[in-house]
Amino acid sequence: MLSTFSAVAWAAGGASSAGARSLASKTTTRTTGSPQRYFGAAARIDQISSEPGLAELFLRQCTCITPEIHLKWDALEWEEGRFSFEPADDLVRFAVKHGMSVRGHTLLWDQSTPRWAKKRLKRERDWSLIKRHFDIVLGRYADHVSEWDVINEPVGDDGSDGGFRRNTFFEAFGPSYVERALRTARERAPRARLAINDYGFDYDNPVEEKRRTNFLKMIETLRRADVPIDSVGVQAHLDLSKGPLNQRIVENFLNDLAGLGLDIAITELDVKERDLRAPIPVRDARVAAEVQSYLEVALAQPAVRGVITWGLSDRHSWLQDQMPGGRPKKLEKLNRGLPFDAELRPKPLHGAILAALQPDAPAGALALRAR
Ligand code: G3I
Secondary structure, three states: OOOOOOOHHHHHHOOOOOOOOOOOOOOOOOOOOOOOOEEEEEEOHHHHHHOHHHHHHHHHHOOEEEEOOOOOHHHHOOEOOEOOOHHHHHHHHHHHHOOOEEEEEEEEOHHHOOHHHHHHHHHHOOHHHHHHHHHHHHHHHOOOEEEEEEEEOOEOOOOHHHHEOOOHHHHHHOOHHHHHHHHHHHHHOOOOEEEEEEOOOOOOOHHHHHHHHHHHHHHHHHHHOOOOOOEEEEOOEEEOOOOOOOHHHHHHHHHHHHHOOOEEEEEEEEEEOOOOOOOHHHHHHHHHHHHHHHHHHHOOOOOEEEEEEOOOEHHHOHHHHHOOOOOOOOHHHOOOOOOEOOOOOEOHHHHHHHHHHOOOOOOOOOOOOOO
16 A cells, blocks of 8 residues: 655646646546546535636646535525526536536435425425426426435445435335435436545545445445436545555445446545644645555546546635634645645645546646546
């Protein structure tokens, strides 16, 4: 296992966002025979439209975006029947205009289900509410969203309830809600790729071991019943307090998933730091080393089609809101778990992702994204 980050790729990366090589090159010639992967990031239209530098960064770095919040049920319909499509429309339009694909995140997630819908689902146990939601969202975005996280985070932490998380949908419909959701989505969006997306599969501890087992069992059952599912999303929110990664565990898990005949996407990659008091170069090297170690095995698995980070800049990372005491005011106190810092400068993590995605890119060459 690699414990330190090799600075080679980072040195070739440049120190300003404008000079940073694109992570999403389509132009690199492959000599290794490995498949070309996409690179993308989670995005918010309010941030993109108010920060030209950030918009430029997305255009330069990504061939794919995931709306971080705008497509969630509570973002679209906070109050029953009152829809707010504008942010999602604008972000999807931005992506389409610039030739980026969109990952639809997410149709069903307990945490982003509006309160009114949770209440109704628990009381009425009526699938027509789910169907209505899918009809509206898939109907509006089907032409522009190539892949959907139909269900987000259905996996439980222990062996109870058949390995399912006991969420609103499970309580209303039992475990069959997963299968029903996929079938309902397929009816409404026959051309889209359908996925289940989940977290907590990366580390060598009993909870994550159980989660891997539960997830594999869930997917295997769906495959056996011929349920429409095309891919799985592995979030990969890495966490240095749980590490270092055991590469063998990641490798075996992805192998097992691939063996079930599905594509895999790394959908929410970022790193939560453990020691924020260390000097910044040390912190950045630790973060980059963890991702280098992860991607080394993940991208050796041909079923892994691409990598998406959960944001591009530390300034916007959800992890800042998870800090004890809330989002830090000083830039140097921010978690540094994304490829660009708060001022949009590329970090060693950018170099680590670049080296993993484009191993045969000629050193020093600018590998620009084809627009
Ligand atoms: O926009 C409102 C703002 O008007 C209000 O003042 C503020 C007060 O709390 O809330 C703002 O909304 C927040 C929104 O992010 C935008 O910042 C929501 O409260 C907050 O819940 C929401 O958090 C998002 C979370 O999912 C829930 O939707 C995070 O940004 C987003 O990064 C996170 O993403 C999830 C993935 O979907 C699934 N996997 C885990 C990942 C991290 O939790």
